[in-house]
Amino acid sequence: MSKSYEYVPEPALVKGDHSFSSITDMIAKTPLSPAPKLWYLAFGLANLLLIVMLGAVGYLIWEGTGIWGLNNPAGWGWAIINFVWWVGIGHAGTLISAILFLFRQGWRTAINRFAEAMTIFAVMCAGLFPAIHVGRIWVIYWVFPVPNQMAAWPNFSSPLLWDVFAVSTYFTVSLLFWYVGLIPDFATLRDKAKSKVAKISYGIASLGWTGSFRHWWNYEKAYMILAGLATPLVLSVHTIVSFDFAVSVxxxxxxxxFPPYFVAGAIYSGFAMVLTLMLIARKIYGLEDIMNIDIMEKMNIVMMVTGNLVAFAYLMEGFVAWYSGYIYEQGIFWLYATGPYAWGFYILMFCNVITPQFLWSKYIRRNVALTFIISIIVNVGMWFERFIIAVASLATDFMPSNWDYYSPTLWDILTYLGTFGLFFTMFLLFLRFLPMVAIAEVKGVMPQADPHNYDDETKEFIESKAKPVVPEQAETV
Structure with a gap:
């Protein structure tokens, strides 16, 4: 029996001719150098939006939720839509950091720090909305399991209170996971910093890291444990968020x-947001060799798969409504397509069903401009998905005599836009003062980190073997 063998080298995860030193210099120069003028411009715009958010929330607390477009029966509006949307945005960070780490996917190292930061800031934006949606915000502490002056304990059977525990746990574990991963890089910045203030600040944050074997051993154990804790959160958090809707009638x-459908949608929108921010940052900060086209293509493949899962969920929702024979369920799906919110329904169908089909093309998956456009369209579509679920179902309930059209007010819009100010203020501070790429992890997937790394003579031999083998010359086994 004869076989033809052909050596196909693995594509390099870091493009270009880089050494450990050049990788360190490339990533560390941003937090250790003066910020460019463009950063100050972006930071100023983000701060302006943040001030708008603070003003809108302050006026809401003063006047009450009547300033929003809520009515009877649409008692949930943009606040809940935005809460679910922002939580979904944060899902990709945990998946990239924890699940892909456990599956030993080396390509995650270029984007995991980026995605983890995005997760934390997105959850901060998400947590704002349930807090201000309660109406009587001065008794918001009732949602926590502590006694209060009226002996009114929280109602733990309410899924809205499950959100408090799910989201706070998600935020805590994600923050710890992010910080533990930063410790070796803090030590690198400490050693390279010229400013005394920077040396002290990064030195405190690095917790006395020396790079000894014992430190690396403890670091890797802690990172593995946190990855194991974070992995179930990818499934549990958005599952519990879906219960806000699914446990109702x-x-x-x-x-x-709803639970698997919400989880797939969260990963879909999260990867889209990571791509949007990554493609901007790689261009501005010159990180094309690390955040390269191969990694972008892998992220597009994940987006394509989760996008088709979401499309399948849409199809199954309609099928189950038809097959069940339940007239109210059939009616709501008919109203989605032909009712007062049909315009939103067709926007989400275009964005979430048609758009991911373009990612079957390898050319599009590897095209930066088209990927950037698709990533924005996906997040627009996922927002409209939450809009149709939250508003259309409430505004057209069991009794047509109760129906009313929901329209957001200026304060709904300003509050939502203001959360982008919070998100980008935090994100720009992250880009300015912290390494946006995990230096230690990127080095770990480079050829120089391989204990079996070949010398130049062996490389030439391997490259010669990479040529196609003529069948007559094939090795006989």
Whole structure:
């Protein structure tokens, strides 16, 4: 029996001719150098939006939720839509950091720090909305399991209170995971910093890291444990968020497919946001060799898979409504397509069903401009998905005599836009003062880190073997 063998080298995760030293210099120069003028411009715009958010929230607390477009029966509006959307945005960070780490996917090292930071800031934005949506915000502490002056304990059977525990746990574990991963890089910045203030600050943050074997051993154990803790959160957090809807009896909400459907949608939108921010940062900061086209293509493949899962969930929702024979469920799906919110329904179908089909093309998956456009379209579509779920189902409930059209007010819009100010203020501070790429992890996937790394003579031999083998010359086994 004869076989033809052909050596196909693995594509390099870091492009270009880089050494450990050049990788360190490339990533560390941003936090250790003066900020460019463009950063100050972006930071000023983000701060302006943050001030708008603070003003809108302050006026809401003063006047009450009547300044929003809520009505009867649409008691949930943009606040809940934005809460679910921001939580979904944060899902990719945990998946990239924890699950891909456990599966030993080396390509994650270029984007995991980026995604983890995005997760934390997105969850901060998400946590704002349930807090201000309660109406009587001065008794918001009732949602926590502590006694209060009226002996009114929290109602733990409410899924809205489950969100408090799910999201706070998610935020805590994500923050710890992010910080532990930063410790070796803090030590690198400490050693390279010229300013005394920077040396002291990064030195405190690095917790006395010396790079000894014992430190690396403890670091890797802690990182593995946190990855194991974070992995179930990828599934549990958005599953619990879906229970806000699924445990009710409202037509269009009472569906067992909501938990997996929400999780797939969260990963879909999260990867889209990571791509949007990554493609901008790699261009501005010259990180094309690390955040390269191969990594972008892998992220597009994940987006394509999760996008098709979301499309399948849409199809199954409609099928189950038809097959069940339940007239109210059938009616709400008919109203989605032909009712007062049909315009939003067709926007989400275009963004979430048609758009991911373009990613079947390898050319599009490897095209930076087209990927950037698709990533923005996906996040627009996922927002409209939450809009249709939250508003259309409530505004057209069981009794047509109750129906009313929901329209957001200026304060709904300003509050939502203001959360982008919070997100980008925190994100720009991250880009300015912290390494946006995990220096130690990127070095770990370079050829120089391989204990079996070949010398030049062996490399030439391997490259010669990479040529196609003529069948007549094939080795006989």
């Amino acid at each position: 409202i037509p269009g909400w009472h569906s067992t497919i």
